[in-house]
Amino acid sequence: MKRVPFLLVTLFAALCSTTTARDTVTPTQPLLDNETLVSSAGHFALGFFSPANSSNRYVGLWYNKITVQTILWVANRANPVKNSTGLLSIDSEGTLKIADSSSTVVWSVSNTGLDGSPVAQLLDTGNFVVRSGGGDSSGSYAWQGFDYPTDSLIPGMKLGVDKKTGLNRNLTAWKSDNDPSPGVYCGFMNIRGDPEIYLTSSSSGTVWRTGPWDGVQFSGIPDTVTYQGFSFSFLNDNEETTYSYYIGNQSVVSRLVVNQSGLFQRSLWLWESNQWNFFWYAPKDPCDDYKQCGPYGACDPNSSPMCGCLVQQAFSPKNPANWALRDGSDGCVRNTALDCRNGTDGFVLVRSVKLPQASNATVDTSLSLDQCHDLCLNNCSCTAYATANVTGGGSGCIIWVSELIDIRLYVGAGQDIYVRVAAADIVSGPEQSHKSKTSKLAIALSLILGVLLLALLGCFLWRRKKRRRGSETLGVTASFNDPSNAGAADNHLDLPLFDFGAIAASTNHFSEGNKLGEGGFGPVYKGKLEDTDQDIAVKRLARTSVQGLEEFKNEVVLIAKLQHRNLVRLLGCCIQGEERMLIYEYMPNKSLDAFLFDKQKGALLDWRTRYQIILGIARGLLYLHQDSRFRIIHRDLKASNILLDKDMDPKISDFGMARIFGGDETDFNTRKVVGTYGYMSPEYAMDGVFSVKSDVFSFGVLVLEIVSGKKNRGVYSNSHHVNLLSHAWSLWKEGKSMQLVDESMSYSFSMDEVIRCIKLGLLCVQERPEDRPLMSSVILMLGSDIASLPQPKQPGFAARRGPFETESSSSKQNSSAVNDMTLTMLECR
């Protein structure tokens, strides 16, 4: 009985408290220091706050739903209420003001021409507006906070110039954590020439610029295209020049900040872990720093020294002594003066650049690239030209009429620019650019380095091999070669034997419901051991499978002795009558292919996870190839054989096809080609020759699949018969590798890492086995600069349609049918 009134009271209180959370300030209802406004859907809150270690009171705006108070906007950032409580009010004339307890006004904005009783309202977009009280005149505000940003840009807010009102909305960093007043750094829209956003420091001038807008993104932030769910807008017309962004999903909380360290920073709130993820910032590397390499210099973060001349054969360092000291700021000068009058000048194309500072450039959106060429050639001040808008095949024209400064190079991103040079300097080929020369140097350097490393590694391995040859390796090879040995596996291998009854019970008598899939030689079931409650995966050898028995023995012998965090762990086996079973630890996240090739689940694999998976597979494979007590070639590495544990750590599984190779052997020749279409290296599929390099090939295919989220045999958009390898290869050659990246990969990834992985993948799938790196170098390359990686050559099969179509037409009909299943093919000799 007593509960009812109590319930009513709490219900009443709840109702009361929701109705008191208002979103407006009116002449009759000001905002007290201890109150907050909450927007109608509860996304934002506004009220008084004090920064850390400060007693000053400010009116600020923050996200209402996240647990870390993040101030997005401050009204009176330079005029705090000191030593007292504040009051935010609006009077009947529409003047919004902040006063202290002695009624001294510290901050105010007056709004004339308001009819009816004025209202200040916090909208659900995060905009704090002043409008007329009568009716909901949404859209027309007498004043809005969005026009006076502090340090943050949130969706819907504009950064830039309103040409009618003359407002230039900029982002200025806080002075310090305990003082929101304008600090040193400011991000603003520069509308001279081709507009772009600049980051400046009040003490040292320009720090960084975004580069001009290319129709899709800023020339100097070439990875924004990949931000899932974000859309970016750049308006440049007679009324405004503004930048803004939108996020379709209101639960995605993200902001762009100019922070006190002098960086543009984009963050994303992670609801699962209740923290901010700072997924992008700029300037990021020395090449982002403004004018790092001076006029006509180009900065390449992956080369050493970073500065080079924009066109190697046409320019030389102005001050060679400083360049030798790694100071490129004087830039480059022409080898031959331009000769405009005689009309002999020409252009050199430089690819993948951040366009030079464009404040003196001229844009004409109506011109084509050819017209742009003519315009530039006929104007003696013109130094370079480029496409203004890259969408739809490119349109519009930018011409530069002063020195070209602040240029950097990208790998697989950025824009093309045509640089004017004298006829005499074009000789060595118009396509010859700074880039290709530096990369040649890089190859030469990395080759020398690579040889040294290999020599060291070889020396190390040779010494290790010498120590252990003849003992374990030979012993196990013998047992592996002895077919009568399987029954003796238990006493020979120290492997727990499970009771058939227990396994049957744990898998619900091998019911269909427990079936996880079909492995190399039979079905795999999920089970739970009764005594320990442990989840297991049971691989049951199909009774009819003669060849399966071989593989079963093989797998038992091999994997029982292997232990590595990136190899699946065998818990035991079960041999009873005709039954042969292997019992593994159960992997709750199944196999990689289930994630990778599924649109929805693919989104769960962010770049961090994918990179960890690549690294894990590489480590597992390195262990197999050289670090384990035996040296093993897996022969059937593919996405479905990579299992994922609860932390998404990869584990290589399915050793049914694996082979041990002895001390002196480097490759084998087999009459029986086993493996999976799409992952098999050319020399193996065609000639039956396999070596560690065949695994490296499969690894390369996997890496490209992980980056792209596409199967190697997948058919691409319009061009049929193009496999992933040739697709990746052609994108690489065109410098458009970023287009390979999986669209479902959410928000953040490091462009450097992605490009490095693509390059590495291509190195691993090169046609000639001797060109492919060993797994030990792969691990090194994963952790090194992209420039130190050699340039990949054409992948195996890239030019052809498939391995079987050219060489052995007899086996063609069933190879297409098996597609992704492991295939076993007997070659007739």
Ligand SMILES: *[C@@H]1O[C@H](CO)[C@@H](O)[C@H](O)[C@H]1NC(C)=O
């Ligand atoms: C805020 O403070 C005033 C007095 O300063 C008090 O009357 C009022 O109850 C307080 N409101 C809340 C929500 O604490």
Ligand SMILES: *[C@@H]1O[C@H](CO)[C@@H](O)[C@H](O)[C@H]1NC(C)=O
């Ligand atoms: C606030 O003061 C404490 C103690 O002086 C100091 O440890 C802390 O770093 C300060 N916090 C900020 C944000 O300045």
Ligand SMILES: *[C@@H]1O[C@H](CO)[C@@H](O)[C@H](O)[C@H]1NC(C)=O
């Ligand atoms: C604020 O109050 C403190 C102590 O109450 C006093 O020492 C200080 O001078 C006051 N500051 C201002 C600006 O009034």
Ligand SMILES: *[C@@H]1O[C@H](CO)[C@@H](O)[C@H](O)[C@H]1NC(C)=O
């Ligand atoms: C940024 O805006 C503020 C306020 O409008 C203005 O005082 C300041 O000069 C601007 N800074 C730059 C670099 O434009």
Ligand SMILES: *[C@@H]1O[C@H](CO)[C@@H](O)[C@H](O)[C@H]1NC(C)=O
């Ligand atoms: C770029 O070109 C596309 C189509 O070619 C057009 O829709 C878009 O508005 C252009 N963007 C700019 C900024 O001019």
Ligand SMILES: *[C@@H]1O[C@H](CO)[C@@H](O)[C@H](O)[C@H]1NC(C)=O
């Ligand atoms: C919106 O984002 C939230 C949080 O990231 C997510 O849980 C939700 O599924 C998303 N909604 C839609 C419609 O995408």
Ligand SMILES: *[C@@H]1O[C@H](CO)[C@@H](O)[C@H](O)[C@H]1NC(C)=O
């Ligand atoms: C500014 O942003 C960068 C990059 O996210 C970060 O490393 C740095 O700590 C930030 N500085 C401050 C003061 O928050």
Ligand SMILES: *[C@@H]1O[C@H](CO)[C@@H](O)[C@H](O)[C@H]1NC(C)=O
């Ligand atoms: C350009 O023409 C002038 C006169 O016609 C001639 O003297 C000069 O040598 C020419 N320059 C070049 C680089 O051909």
Ligand SMILES: *[C@@H]1O[C@H](CO)[C@@H](O)[C@H](O)[C@H]1NC(C)=O
């Ligand atoms: C733009 O032109 C002005 C005047 O000619 C010059 O002083 C300035 O250095 C030029 N800016 C750039 C980036 O070249």
Ligand SMILES: *[C@@H]1O[C@H](CO)[C@@H](O)[C@H](O)[C@H]1NC(C)=O
């Ligand atoms: C060259 O182009 C610039 C920028 O468009 C322009 O100001 C100048 O008048 C042009 N010069 C000639 C000779 O056409």
